Amino acid sequence: MHILDVIEKKKNNLPLTAEDLQFFIDGYVDGSIEDYQASALLMAIRINGLSFEETLALTKSMLYSGDIIDLSTVKGYKVDKHSTGGVGDKVTLIVAPIVAALDVKVAKLSGRGLGITGGTLDKLEAIEGVSIDLTEEQFLNQVNDIGFALAGQTQNLVPADKKLYALRDVTGTVDALPLIASSIMSKKLASGADGMVLDVKYGSGAFCKTIEVAQQLAEIMIQIAEGFDKSIVTVLSSMDNPLGRTVGNKNEVKEAYDLLKNPDEADANLLNTITEVSTYMYEISSKKSHEEAKKAVLDVLHSDIPVQKFEAMVHAQRLSDDIKPIELEFTPDYSVDVISTDAMTGYIKNIDAQTIGQISLDLGAGRHTKADVLDYFAGIELLKVKGDEVKAGDVLMKLYASKPVPTEFVTAAQNAITFSAEKVNPIDDKIVLKS
Ligand code: URA
Structure with missing residues (x-):
């Protein structure tokens, strides 16, 4: 097989086989397929799309392109969360400590900024001294000790997405539903969680410009999760306006930290979003009713536990303790x-x-x-x-x-x-x- 044949097929809107997609992923990861060839195929996919079968095959090839995290040493229910990307989206930094404060484990692999949308990894690295390169052992120990860890895709996790994500960012191929779905779902499945909540954004600041497209993306991801027997909830919300009152990196961390310290003074729309996402994360983990889960989330948010969890995460992921408090950094x-x-x-x-x-x-x-x-x-x-x-x-x-x-x-x-x-x-x- 030659990559040019695969590119030609998709350029002519013919279906790709699981073998074609496996060949592409293997070759791109081992370097035998060049960036310019991968870019051409990505653009053909962006223009002609992928069927659900092709998307599932791509997701599987990406998922098995590296290691899969074994969370069996982490006690209790493991829940994951992912956003399809937005402007001012600091939700992960807030919901992970809230859910961890409710004794549910969050072992989260995050991404970098993509296009105009920010990324949790960039925000974390904006906290002086914080590392997102945890070894698997550090990652698992931190999830067991603190309840959550936020790390990059190190240790050979979904290397295909790591390379493709960076390439898509600079080749105008981010906003393709099959590429977004396979990118998100390969990472979520490789992270080994029992269930997941996906925050699907639509509107001017999102990759999905309309609610209908967001709904299509959500449905593809639900179908993929079902195929792997994972619980999934998708929350669709508007990204026509930035989320919260900050957009950037360090300032977004500060807003997240301030919300955990003082939720009653937080931006109303941000507070509503993080409450909904945390509630669904807790609901699928605890099997409580939506109302019970929401009450538990609001009660714990008004305690000191989530902010202590956040500080414990910063402490654990910092290479040095001789650093200014978070609130003084901006x-x-x-x-x-x-x-x-x-x-x-x-x-x-x-x-x-x-x-x-x-x-x-x-x-x-x-x-x-x-x-x-x-x-x-x-x-x-x-x-x-x-x-x-x-x-x-x-x-x-x-x-x-x-x-x-x-x-x-x-x-x-x-x-x-x-x-x-x-x-x-x-x-x-x-x-x-x-x-
Ligand atoms: N988030 C991801 O992880 N991948 C995408 O392709 C888009 C948003």
Whole structure:
């Protein structure tokens, strides 16, 4: 077989066999298939799609491209969680310690930022001294001791996704449902959890632009999970606005930590999202009713346990203890205010997540190429969010970076906001699909 034959087949919209897909994954992982050949096939898949059978075969080839975590030494129910990617999405950093505080184990392998969407690994590395490269032994010990660990795909876990994910990020092939589904599900299945909650985002700042597409993605992932006998819940939520009040890396960690310390002062939509996701994670783990699980989540969130779990994770994954407390870390060198003009008044109807994600990336919080080094201080703080009332002269956002902030970013940020004369509900509806 030659990779050119596989590319030609998909270019001509012919179905790929399980052997074709296995050949592609094996060759890309061992380096005999080059980046440019893989890019061509990915683009053909992006344009012509994959059937469910092809998607399942791709997922299996990716899953078995490396090791599979054996969680049998971890006591109790193991639940996993994954987001399809969003702007300001710091949900993992919040829900993992909450669920761990309820005695459920979360052994989570996360990803890096992809396009305009942020990644948990980048956010974790923005905490001074924190490592995401845990050995399997460290990872399992931490899950047993603290209840959760957040690590990168080291130790030869789904090496196919590691390489493909980075390539897709820079070749315009992220937003293909079969590629997203196989990427997420191969990682989730290799992580060995008993059940999983998938946070499927749709809207301008997500890979799925409409709720219908998000629903299709959720259905593919549910079908794959069923084939592997795993419990799964998908929570579909809007990413038309950034989630919460920060977009970036270090500032998002601070928002997550602050929410765990003081949930009553958190952004309402972020609080609603993390409550829903934690509730489903606890519900499938404990087999309690939705109402009982939600009450348990809210009770534990108002205790000190989740924040202590978060601190224990930072301590365990830090290479040195001689480091400033988390809340003192966000000290960017440059900050510029985005101020409302006379024409920008009323209730905020929408802050376009795609524009905000792009500005944050351009400020240095994301990557244009695989080799880009992140500026952990780059990002955006939203002082006003959807539903807030705005008067002329109010500070709407702050743009942060370690280098001067170009003025065109301020204009772009102003143009991202639309207003309404009527009150607007700040909390987005959620749709839940289960197996
Ligand atoms: N998250 C993933 O893990 N993979 C994708 O392809 C998109 C979002």
